[in-house]
Ligand SMILES: Nc1ccn([C@@H]2O[C@H](COP(=O)(O)OP(=O)(O)OP(=O)(O)O)[C@@H](O)[C@H]2O)c(=O)n1
């Protein structure tokens with residue numbers, strides 16, 4: 096008898112869509128004691144980035160994160176710390192398919208979780224270790240699933256697939272152009288994928304790796320294949336974590352806000368730095384008095400800028416920077432990602448000797464350690480502004496240091512005073 100695998104075809108335009116993020120694995124191939132979904136990138140667990148990517152999409156009504164029993168408390172604290180909404184945490188299984196099945200049950204079985212969520216028309220399944228997922232591909236697979244019952248993102252193969260014979264020698268090779276790599280996100284009419292999991296053999300649940308195959312095998316549903324983008328890859332090995340860190344740092348390093356007070360010599364350095372930086376990074380230059388309720392600054396904070404340069408006379412640098420720290424902290428900007436704050440100590444004195452003592456250096460280092468607890472990475476640059484002929488060279492040196500600090504975001508360098 097044909098399985099009752101739910102209805103197909105276009106559902107209601109605004110049908111409910113939910114997401115299931117399997118995050119219950121142990122990450123053996125990555126190595127280390129911490130499962131890769133909980134490894135931190137820029138201080139934040141990888142799974143939080145993926146949850147955040149789903150949260151940014153308003154038409155996803157519920158996000159089910161499936162974690163192993165021993166990590167439920169950890170996942171709860173991540174949800175609380177990063178203010179994730181619309182998240183339900185569910186107990187995982189011993190295999191990925193069993194975890195996904197558990198995630199689906201929260202919509203269908205009363206006794207499975209302490210709350211039965213409204214069944215969605217379409218459910219997205221997306222590995223929690225694929226943090227770079229955008230609305231465009233999610234929308235495409237969901238729309239395709241509404242029309243065809245199932246859909247999945249695919250990518251070109253980068254290596255040829257070969258079959259080995261029992262004796263360990265090549266049996267045959269597949270014509271690479273005819274095959275694709277199955278990636279995520281995938282999307283299904285809920286009834287189809289839930290029915291498929293209910294009919295699954297234990298062998299499929301324990302050894303299978305492909306949800307699209309289950310829809311075909313048990314519900315005769317041929318998934319629509321949707322070309323995905325290169326950043327849909329899965330964090331599997333250590334190198335993938337390094338790659339994810341590099342991508343996230345790159346995303347955080349797109350713009351810088353240079354804040355100065357309105358004194359003339361500071362304003363000149365501000366202008367020259369802006370000119371020197373603007374070919375490499377988007378610059379928001381603000382000349383303000385750092386007052387607590389400065390509307391212009393608040394707008395910048397809400398604009399998701401994670402890099403700030405505060406230029407002030409070295410005598411007042413720490414105090415000026417403290418005002419900015421207070422405003423940043425109130426803006427909640429450092430919540431999701433570390434904020435880079437570079438305090439440029441402008442030394443306009445004629446004194447050619449080293450114009451800053453150990454006591455001041457120690458004070459800066461102590462200040463940096465304090466603000467690190469607020470997820471702010473504070474670096475210092477001493478800008479000795481004496482000889483007009485050397486000014487441009489000093490500006491270029493300071494610009495190079497600023498770009499390096501923003502790109503590297505290295506917590507080991509906080510509190511250091513570099514000399515431009
Ligand atoms: N029992 C399992 C196994 C895997 N997953 C999740 O499925 C996704 C993709 O699986 P994979 O990359 O294989 O993760 P691991 O099984 O953790 O990796 P490994 O095979 O290296 O141990 C991951 O988000 C993983 O947490 C899961 O929810 N439950």
Ligand SMILES: O=P(O)(O)OC[C@@H](O)[C@@H](O)[C@@H](O)CO
Pocket residue numbers: 191222277278279304305306307329
């Ligand atoms: O096989 P693994 O458990 O490493 O990862 C799961 C992947 O197979 C899966 O995410 C895609 O291939 C799409 O099904």
